[in-house]
Amino acid sequence: GNSVTQMEGPVTLSEEAFLTINCTYTATGYPSLFWYVQYPGEGLQLLLKATKADDKGSNKGFEATYRKETTSFHLEKGSVQVSDSAVYFCALSARSGYSTLTFGKGTMLLVSP
Amino acid sequence: GAGVSQSPSNKVTEKGKDVELRCDPISGHTALYWYRQSLGQGLEFLIYFQGNSAPDKSGLPSDRFSAERTGGSVSTLTIQRTQQEDSAVYLCASSQSRGGGQETQYFGPGTRLLVL
Numbered sequence: 001g002n003s004v005t006q007m008e009g010p011v012t013l014s015e016e017a018f019l020t021i022n023c024t025y026t027a028t029g030y031p032s033l034f035w036y037v038q039y040p041g042e043g044l045q046l047l048l049k050a051t052k053a054d055d056k057g058s059n060k061g062f063e064a065t066y067r068k069e070t071t072s073f074h075l076e077k078g079s080v081q082v083s084d085s086a087v088y089f090c091a092l093s094a095r096s097g098y099s100t101l102t103f104g105k106g107t108m109l110l111v112s113p
Numbered sequence: 114g115a116g117v118s119q120s121p122s123n124k125v126t127e128k129g130k131d132v133e134l135r136c137d138p139i140s141g142h143t144a145l146y147w148y149r150q151s152l153g154q155g156l157e158f159l160i161y162f163q164g165n166s167a168p169d170k171s172g173l174p175s176d177r178f179s180a181e182r183t184g185g186s187v188s189t190l191t192i193q194r195t196q197q198e199d200s201a202v203y204l205c206a207s208s209q210s211r212g213g214g215q216e217t218q219y220f221g222p223g224t225r226l227l228v229l
Contacts, residue, residue, distance in 0.1 A: 044220040103156035
């Protein structure tokens with residue numbers, strides 16, 4: 001079956017630090033990959049996605065590249081801000097037909113001024 | 114409305130009572146999903162609707178859980194004889210057409226259920 005493994009948190013960083021949150025997956029076929037973010041007290045929001053190998057998703061300074069050879073989709077940002085403090089979820093879905101999302105357990109990011 | 118809405122936002126109930134959770138998807142979205150977010154289990158899929166049909170109910174944890182969707186729009190998740198382990202945040206999401214893997218699912222704010 002499908003599964004997603006992401007690094008456990010919390011990840012604590014100072015403002016302007018470089019961020020990496022690791023995500024690896026197991027799936028049959030060629031899934032689409034997503035990063036969702038949950039800010040405190042809010043619902044899940046799509047941050048970025050990639051639908052095929054070597055695609056790079058990007059949004060709000062965050063990037064992730066779909067690496068089929070390493071089955072990874074690591075999230076990066078060059079300079080984090082306090083407002084980036086949130087829980088980040090890596091997820092996948094099958095590319096054909098309907099598809100449910102399979103989520104990682106989430107990584108909490110705490111950015112201090 | 115502009116996004117997925119859910120009601121109530123919070124629900125406190127006593128063990129053994131039935132509860133109904135409502136989801137109103139984005140207008141025109143034919144695919145609708147229910148997920149559960151709990152401390153121990155993370156985010157888990159419950160059920161998927163395409164229109165009014167539920168071709169995938171594989172995530173429902175027991176026969177106490179059921180869901181329906183009417184008019185291709187609003188969905189209700191019902192939990193009968195609630196147990197303390199049902200305490201979680203129940204999330205609804207919708208997407209535009211067939212729910213294919215490349216589509217983005219848009220999530221509602223969730224219903225936080227506490228069973229005492």
